[in-house]
Amino acid sequence: MIWPSAVRRKHDDSDPEARAFAQARDADRCRGGAVTLPKPEGAFGPPPSIPYNIRMLHTAFSILVSSEMKRKIPQNGDSAGRRQFIPCGDHACFGIVGARRSAASQAALLMLAILLSLGGCSSYKPPDFKLNLEGRDPTRVKPAQREAIEEMLTDLFGTPDDPRVPPGLDLDLSLLQRAAGPIGRDITGTERGLFRKHCVVCHGISGDGAGPIAEMLNPYPRDFRQGVFKFTSVAGGAKPLRSDLLRTLKRGLPGTGMPSFSPLSPEDLDALVEYVRYLSIRGETELFLLRTVVDENEPLPLQRRFVLEEGVRPIAALWRLAEEQPGQYVIVPQRPKLSPQELAAAIERGKALYQETRAQCVKCHGPDGRGDGSETELFDDWNKAKKGITDQQTRELAKWFALPLQSLRPRNFHDGLFHGGGRPEDIYLRIYIGIPGTPMPAAGPAPGTPGVFTSDEIWDLTFYVLSLARRTSSVPEDVTVSAGASEKLR
């Protein structure tokens, strides 16, 4: 796809030599024209069971053989000089028969050996998903329980390098494979490892929001494993739509570490959205297993059918629900076109609504919308469990969590910084749906709930909030609708 000429040349069926070469390269990663057989386990590289130094030395040897093959071909012998697989320990190397190493090559090999011994303390180990023991005393989880849960999860969902989709789940495996695995392109030029390339530094391999850099960020990156997402278009705490996740990826979250991925191709974005859904469903299944096995002492071994029927399918149904039932998601009505006088009146009405007790805006955002309400200790769902009644309790709880306790601060509207986007439509949605996983409540109706405000009232509130903002949040140009909207609204 990406490298048609290169791929065609190496996959030309009419050339048996090239075909053998291509097959070998597909089976193992190329080492400069020298390819090992048989096919190794795992996605890349020789079997990880082989010690790192040995693997690297073999690689060095293969490289040297291949680099020497043009110059050192002997002139006699039928097979001499032919490219074929030649014995190399317990496997075969693709190289030139009769190729010999010169003194310079041997010196280079020695140099490589020294070099590699420097890096010998490390080796590529395919990463594993980390068991979600957040908020649990790890000593209370028996090794057998832990093993059973991990085995079941691997059986159903695979590994970070090799994801699987359990039956009944609406996930596209080809997209998952594109997002999973180590960073890089395969020999056909197809890019893999998108999640590790773009997301893992913050969200972590398991999607636990505790990536290497997470502790430095405020707010913390999202922990996908509870299946809760802040900025959605679904009411009643339902699962987000694909389009919700895609919108967050495209636009990013202004004022936070979550970037806009607008430069990525639509295919890459789709793959990332699918992988986030995969991690969420896997995480929710993991929580189900922990509840069942650890909290409720379900007898071991776990039955796959039981897990599928009791755990995976209900979760999958929730994820399908929002997509398949139009009533679940909120369609933002057309923004009313108002004259300056009408707009001023709408802002006044919004101000009055803001002060009303049924709205409860003042409690957190303060009487003037400066984020200085009476509620001072606010936490989102991901941090609530870290908060003890006393400071001592909080300190003791901290050891069972990957990241320290982080409080939540209500938005100061005067800053004009809205994480979910600064367009009037974005503010409308935030007021209507609330922000799942946080104390920000929903004001609009949801299935089974009448709602606090009508659509018109929510627009009035939106205009009032935006009238307070000095400027709106920056979003990439292709999705900016109302830069300077607040100025017009004044």
Place this chain on the structure above:
Amino acid sequence: MPQKGEKSVKQRGNSPSHRAGSARPLDVPRLPHYLAWALMATVFPLIWMGGLVTTYNAGMAVPDWPNTYGYNLFLYPLESWLKTWDVFLEHSHRLIGATAGFLTIALLWSLWVHDRRPWMRKLGIAALIGVSLQGTLGGLRVVGREILLANIHGCAAPLFFAFTVSLAVFTSPRWRRRERPADDEQNADENFRPLRHSIPAAVIIALPALVYVQIVLGAQLRHLPSESAPGWSFLWTILHLTVAALLPIRWAACYRFAAGVPAALGLRRWLQVFGWLLAAQIALGLGTWVVNYNFPRWFHDWVMVIPYTVVQGGLLQAIVTTAHTATGSLLLAVATAYALWALAATENPPPVYGSASRHAETST
């Protein structure tokens, strides 16, 4: 550096303080010096390209090595090379690296032919070994998919760049003039006579050493393994910030020392360049955080609220982040040049290799 050296020779010709004669240019071949400059000028863009490779996570865009998608490195089709951004970056990085390798070979050859200083030839061999090791490290990072090797590769690059700077210094006419014996009236450089209060070498070397420590710390942040615990990034960041705070202090101390040496040596100029680069580097460092992770909350609380959205893979992010990496290497290069000239100013003149070899050299 060398140009400055030549310039100062002319200046000193009219200076009353320079009474050692007309100081006419040395009759030594300039080819090694030009090649050392060419190598240095190649390695810097190579570092830029390597930085872009890391910024765009393009290190594995080409899955094989030393070939590129089965092609010989130099025969990879232009169309394919220019088609995909990350492949373009990685393949270009390899090509520039190969160019640096060829230039190193040429430099070694020129040193062998034109430079009779045995230690200089050894440095030439060291350069060849260095560039080979660095290239091999890069290749093994690809075939072994080792982020640790990427880390070492990234740390070694500025070191090699600094080494090429030292080669350019050692082959410069000004340095060669310094090596003349004191009785060589015509070519002796009076400025290089030992200072009254010599500074310990360790104090001088501390500046480039500190810069290098900072580069290594930065590399740890750039090459965080995906499974490392969150605490590591915090530790590296704190250490990185600490050394960033120490560097201006170290620089100021060096500048104070440089005030006591003859201006013609150019130490102050090196330190001025270093100072400007350091200021730019600190600004770039802060910018790197912002374009990657946005403004920190304390900035919003205490300074001002800037509604900014990070754009992953955006031009601003790529340029600022990579410029921070490249400027770090440039700082090391300037600090190395400063340290070499400062050492030359404070230490005794180097041993003379004998008049026979010297005459043979000048007649080459």
